[in-house]
Amino acid sequence: MGPVRSRLEADPERLAHGPVAVLHAIADSVVDRYLDVVTALEADAEDVENDAFSPAVGQEVGRMYQLKRELVELRRTVVPLAAPLRDLAERRVPGVDKELAAYFRDVADHLAQAAERVTVLTELVDNALTMALAQTSIQQNHDMRRISAAAALIAVPVAIAGVYGMNFDHMPELRWVFGYPLMLVSTATLVTVVYLVFRRKKWL
Known part of the structure; x- marks a missing residue:
């Protein structure tokens, strides 16, 4: 004042x-x-x-x-x-x-x-x-899409490894000489396809 x-x-x-x-x-x-x-x-x-x-x-x-x-x-x-x-x-x-x-x-x-x-x-x-x-x-939505896409990429090899890790005696290609390389190539191919799909959708 x-x-x-x-x-x-x-x-x-x-x-x-x-x-x-x-x-x-x-x-x-x-x-x-x-x-x-x-x-x-x-x-x-x-x-x-x-x-x-x-x-x-x-x-x-x-x-x-x-x-x-x-x-x-x-x-x-x-x-x-x-x-x-x-x-x-x-x-x-x-x-x-x-x-x-x-x-x-x-x-x-x-x-x-x-x-x-x-x-x-x-x-x-x-x-x-x-x-x-x-x-x-x-x-946040974008982050969730990225997390979901990453989880999907991880799920592919995990699923394939899980199937071939069940120790059944009679499984296709289990004793085939090219079974292991084929499994690796198939896994890599599927992961690549999933990755490209998510890239096209701009999730990655």
């Missing part, structure tokens, strides 16, 4: 309006600080919007939620001041003359700008958060 007091003491004409002039000075200072906070949050929101399209977007979701909470809290602080300032600007409060009413209208306009900017920022962060969650979901 020190700067507010200094400004009032340096302006005796305004101070002569009495307590309402002090109220205006305080309201003006508070709204100016709100605008400073909004400006700082705009820079954060711009960073968040850019991060929504980055490969590491999943790591930024928490930051987006935090920024959204800050905007919600700021809006809860800004919006309730609109009605009292409007009453002061329209001289519905005793002790407000025309000159002070004009000052209060200026403060009310600044508050409206702050509220509008907060609304725009909230929508921007909401959109960025939606995009980030969508990107994260797409990445």
Whole structure:
């Protein structure tokens, strides 16, 4: 409150309006600080919007939620001041003359700008958060496809080895001289075919 007091003491004409002039000075200072906070949050929101399209977007979701909470809290602080300032600007409060009413209208306009900017920022962060969650979901689906494809590649040789590892006496090609090489070639061929199928589907 020190700067507010200094400004009032340096302006005796305004101070002569009495307590309402002090109220205006305080309201003006508070709204100016709100605008400073909004400006700082705009820079954060711009960073968040850019991060929504980055490969590491999943790591930024928490930051987006935090920024959204800050905007919600700021809006809860800004919006309730609109009605009292409007009453002061329209001289519905005793002790407000025309000159002070004009000052209060200026403060009310600044508050409206702050509220509008907060609304725009909230929508921007909401959109960025939606995009980030969508990107994260797409990445998770892609990872699951890669894991499924890898499991399928492993399953082919495991299945063949499992069949020939059952120790039956009468199995096709068990005592055939080319049985073992054929099994290796067949396994490699099947794995290659499965791999190419998944590559064509862009799962690998």
